Amino acid sequence: MKALCWHGKQDIRCDEVPDPKIEHPRDAIIKVTSCAICGSDLHLYDGFMPGMESGDVMGHEFMGEVVEVGAENKKLKVGDRVVVPFTICCGECDQCRRGYFSVCERSNRNKSVADKVFGHTTAGLFGYTHLTGGYAGGQAEYVRVPYADVAPVKVPSNLTDEQVLFLGDIFPTGWQAVVQCDIEPTDTVAIWGCGPVGQFCIRSAVLLGAKQVIAIDRVPERLAMAKAGGAVTIDFDNESVVERLNDLTQGKGPEKCIDAVGLEAHAGGTIDAMVDRAKQAVMLETDRPHVLREMMYVCRPAGVISVPGVYGGVLDKIPFGMAMNKGLTIRTGQTHVNRWTDDLLKRIAEGEIDPTFVITHRAKLSDGPELYKTFRDKQDGCIKVVLQP
Structure with missing residues (x-):
């Protein structure tokens, strides 16, 4: 599959990488229909965040269609349309039960490193350094979603991708x-x-x-x-x-x-x-x-x-x-995304706010590397980029 990958400071490339696979029975595989470049991605692009490795798949703001689910995932089924929050949460630890999803105690698979850097680990994040788990991101054709029976938000068919995409982060x-x-x-x-x-x-x-x-x-x-x-x-x-x-x-x-x-x-x-x-x-x-x-x-x-x-x-x-x-x-703090999504989805559906107002650029995934630069340099009136794999 194609994905936007980090290869060093200001070096993002559209690479061919292996397709993701189910690794745990609670996983799901999502075919990405829309993804976005986030302002915090620019901190990676500019080389200010530690813990990136060459070839890491970028992106934490994405949505799409479920194409495969693990045997223990009772929430999702093939064909479901979902927005995936950027914070990976288990739904079972003390912090998740309190609604503090961005500091989930179990989802960072590099917990020992985060414990040393932060004192205590925070949640795993998609596409955002090995300090937060080293998970492949969503600026790709497909994504493996861990704990996919917890965070993904099912969205109705009468709302477009662009109306709901930003429920995953911004x-x-x-x-x-x-x-x-x-x-x-x-x-x-x-x-x-x-x-x-x-x-x-x-x-x-x-x-x-x-x-x-x-x-x-x-x-x-x-x-x-x-x-x-x-x-x-x-x-x-x-x-x-x-x-x-x-x-x-x-x-x-x-x-x-x-x-x-x-x-x-x-x-x-x-x-x-x-x-x-x-x-x-x-x-x-x-x-x-x-x-x-x-x-x-x-x-x-x-x-x-x-x-x-x-x-x-x-x-x-x-x-x-x-x-x-x-x-x-x-x-x-990072956002406890799932604490807010039900309310915000309802506000979108009722027409109280239309999140598409912020989009200034729409493009193919392969245009992503150049649009990283456009977004970073605030060229061409660029405020928000949406990519379609």
Whole structure:
């Protein structure tokens, strides 16, 4: 079969690889009908995440048709149409029973490595380094899904792939980021980053009743999409984020702040951003935390900081005293996808939101390597890429 494979920094190729096979009685094999390039895939593309090996199959946002099921899988049958969450969960461990699916205790088959790096393992993830299990990803013609009697979400035939594809990652990721903020009707929610996750954060904040939503970016197409979704926008290349946020909140600061950027933050010509890039280049720090610093500074005292953006390692010069003295609550984490999918699928089916708004590029799987570069460099108005194997 064909699959997009990682061969090093900025080296993604469409390779011929072996077809997946049932390895456990709870498995299923999915014929992929649609998959997507996610912003967090770019951290792999740019070489910032440890644990990748040459030939690893990329992708964690995919859906398709069940073509084979293991003998113990009573949930799925051949022909079912499913979206597959990016988090692999067993459904039986203490964390899964509590609904903390992204920190499943059993699905990371490289648990011993994750224990050493993180202190305790997190869940296995599709197409996202050997630190999270080394599972083949979904930017491929077929995928083996472990514990397939737990996470896959069956979808009705009257909804298109594009309407439901993002239930596997970016829609619940944006939703969880906002739910973690405990939105109140008087709240201003500021969102850094208007990529795909940021766009779903914006629409989730509006749906959950925030008084005002502010979106921060510098890419015109992303800012235009954010504005169309109900946000007041700030172009950080041409405006002071701090001054504008103070103007928009009568000097009090936003009650809720969301980092939808993660480890590759840009910040115009600020001193801390230039120092971060220099330190990252010589491996004195792994991630660029400008957004985290800025959120801690501008957030209203007793506010909430929510971090769906992916970080991979060691950050420098985090003003934790600022966060402590202001009484800020910080909530982070990979998404507990299955906690949200029933509700979000219903909202899609009832027309409350149409997730297709975020798609700007549609292409064949073989076009993926070039579109990784287009997406990374924000060329051609690229915000979200959907591929069809």
